[in-house]
Amino acid sequence: MINFEGNSQLNRKINQLSIEKLEKVLPKNEIEILLKKVKARAEIEMTEIGSFRPIQESIQNHKPVIEIGRVSLHIKPTSNLNNSKERVLEASVSTKSGQYVIEKQLAEGNRDEILGYLNNKDFDENFKRFLMECSDNFEQKGLE
Numbered sequence: 001m002i003n004f005e006g007n008s009q010l011n012r013k014i015n016q017l018s019i020e021k022l023e024k025v026l027p028k029n030e031i032e033i034l035l036k037k038v039k040a041r042a043e044i045e046m047t048e049i050g051s052f053r054p055i056q057e058s059i060q061n062h063k064p065v066i067e068i069g070r071v072s073l074h075i076k077p078t079s080n081l082n083n084s085k086e087r088v089l090e091a092s093v094s095t096k097s098g099q100y101v102i103e104k105q106l107a108e109g110n111r112d113e114i115l116g117y118l119n120n121k122d123f124d125e126n127f128k129r130f131l132m133e134c135s136d137n138f139e140q141k142g143l144e
Helices: 008-025 028-045 111-119 123-141
Strands: 055-060 070-077 087-094 101-109
Touching: 028 055, 028 070, 028 111, 028 123, 087 111, 087 123, 101 111, 101 123, 111 123
Parallel strands: none
Antiparallel strands: 055 070, 070 087, 087 101
């Protein structure tokens, strides 16, 4: 933080700018709603054994500061066999134009392992960090 001697009004403006910049980095409330929806749907819709309709939730970023467009989370069975117990949690992040996408498998396992991963106290922060890394990656490569 920069401090200028004798000009407290300017210092307040600089402090306000840095706080506003932090708020614009990620659409936090939209991401938190996305994560809550995925967790709630996983609890209800994900079966212990067999196939189920894939769970997919996404948001569109409208904040101009961060270089990401659509953010999606998917939970799906690894195969369509009725005796399959394995599930996959994936995330995909696109550029604002939607032309480029980063997809990452976040977790794989049975229902309890996926739910444990989603309900882990560090999951929300790790997911936000992943989004920032994607934004940085898009920005470094000059992708829109």
